[in-house]
Amino acid sequence: MQQDFLYEPICNAAGCQLSVTVLADRDYLREEMCADASSAGFRVLDSCSLEEYAQGPLTALGDLVLVDCSEATADAMALLSRLDMRGGKAGAHLVISTTMGALDSVFGCLSMSAVQILVDPARAERVIAIGRVLALLPNLRLREMGEDDRLMLLRLTEQVGRIAERLELMSPGQRAGGGAFRFESPSPGWRGEEDDHSGSRKRTERVQLPDSSIIRRLIKARQLRAQYFDAGLFADPAWDILLDLAAARSERRRVSVTSLCIAAGVPATTALRWIGQMVDADLLMRVSDPHDRRRAYIALADTTADAMASYLAEVGAAELASV
Structure with a gap:
């Protein structure tokens, strides 16, 4: 039986209740999204279809914007771009649900905005996304949480915490006094064993990624485990993402976010969460298509590519792939 979570109105530091804009073409889904946002304490500012909102007068944007966009029509994409720009300027949080095809x-x-993308989500996933927004919004005036509230918040944030911890362990260096996950170059005064007496460091040859066929064989070997064991035992989307992008870089091939979600071997919404965390950690980078600004790809950051090349050389990837 589903528990009914009802919260008092959520207000900012000035005492004003936070608002939500709900955009969905399907009536039943729009009603669900309004009900869930209202239950979480938001005031419904606008609720209509995407077309009605796009053709209507320009109105204020809610602190939270819930959108269901199942088809990548030109009008829908134009509206999303507008919402993204307005959300980025206003500090609104967007939760966009879509399909793999779109x-x-x-x-x-x-x-430009703070956004969560959900792929074919269940209602519970939308509720969790709203909970994550509440955890990110600053200067809230909230009532004191009870024990049930605390347990629910712990469950909502547990997965995000695990992602952050695992990414932090992957990073070869952290910036002193700064955030985690930052690659750091040696300081100007650093001297290693290869430095000569004049203080200049000897130039070493840059390690290159192996041929993509070698990396693809490693990926195939990882995937074969699912034929003999429960795939959940080996779920490691971050590593699968890095391997797929390393192979693509070796092939000089661009990788779409849909392709990368498939390569991650986990539900698309989970893969998107990992990709977002890894972009924020500077492990990956978002690359715009120079011929179509509406498209974007994911690639390894140069420092990540160097780290992958060094790792694969260290473990003897070519020898492992030939076994």
């Missing part, structure tokens, strides 16, 4: 187009429209 994912690449939707992803390409969203680069």
Whole structure:
């Protein structure tokens, strides 16, 4: 039986209740989204279809914007781009639900705002996304949480915490006094064993990624485990993402976000969460299509590519792949 979570109105530091804009073409879904946002304490500012909102007068944007966009039509993508720009300027949080078929187009429209993209989500996933927004909004005036509230918040944030911890362990260096996940070059005064007496460091040859066929064989070997064991035992989307992008870089091939979600081997919404965390950690980077600004790809950051090349050389990837 589903528990009914009802919260008092959520207000900012000035005492004003936070608002939500709900945009969905399907009536039943729009009603669900309004009900869930209202239950979480938001005031419904606007609730209509995407077309009605796009053709209506320009109105204030809610602190939270819930959008269901199942088809990548030109009008829908234009509206998403507008919402992304307005959300980025106003500090609004966007939660966009879409389909795998429309994912690449939707992803390409969203680069300026704080956004969560959900792929074919269940209602519970939308509720969790609203909970994550509440955890991120600053200067809230909330009632004191009870024990049930605390347990629910712990469950909502547990997965995000695990992602952050695992990414932090992957990073070869952290910036002193700064955030985690930052690659750091040696300081100007650093001297290693290869430095000569004059203080100049000897130039070493840069390690290159192995041929993509070698990396693809490693990926195939990882995937074969699912034929003999429960795939959940080996779920490691971050590593699968890095391997796929390393192979693509070796092939000089661009990788769409949809393709990368498939390569991650986990539900698309989970993969998008990992990709977002890894972009924020500077492990990956978002690359715009020079011929179509509405499209974007994911690639390894140069420092990540160097780290992958060094790792694969260290473990003897070519020898492992030939076994």
